[in-house]
Amino acid sequence: MIVVSRLIRLTSCVKLPRSFYEQSTVDVAKQLLGKFLVHRHAQGTLIGRIVETEAYLGPHDLACHAAKGRTTRTEVMFGAAGHAYVYFIYGFYNMLNLVTEAKDFPAAVLVRALEPVRGIKQMKRNRDTELVSNLASGPGKLCQAFAIDRALNGQDVCGQILYLEDRGEPTPKFDATPRIGVDYAGKWKDRPLRFAVRNCKFVSKR
């Protein structure tokens, strides 16, 4: 019986393969809800359930960094799917994105919020705060909680250090809204490309 339950656990706990990230960016962004981000860190293993994402659709999407062209900064987005695009912004925060679609097509999903699952003690230290719903409820917060910085830019997220897991949970009910903080993006700013789990207290505050 022990062996059987282990098998069940193994089969329902699968690392997302590269083919997952090669799908359309909107599909990846939606399907990431309810998946688990795992960071195997020297401090210990940190795990969170994804509850909020945003899709950045490519060079024509004025909110996407790649709309400004292929540069040192955006190079990772032009690479193969299933890699981390981590950038530094506002002088303080890192943002975690997962590169999607075909090589040479620059698109990605911004991971905006997580429900802390494992390593909560370490996350509290990293964030210097006690409230669990304030540990990873925003793109800057979650990078701080999960010790994600630009050292992880370009990391293969189909590897052993940083990856995503499907634990058998169906995609939760979610709402689609415009993306946050992209008022400069002209007609693209109102497109409903932000996806957040409905009635979830771990999404970013808005």
Next chain:
DNA sequence: CAAGAGATCATCT
């Protein structure tokens, strides 16, 4: 509570 400012730096003009 809502609104505003400040923090601070890599990247691009």
Next chain:
DNA sequence: GATGATCTCTTGA
């Protein structure tokens, strides 16, 4: 030299 896929704290009603 300006700005940004943010967050926190302070202010004032």
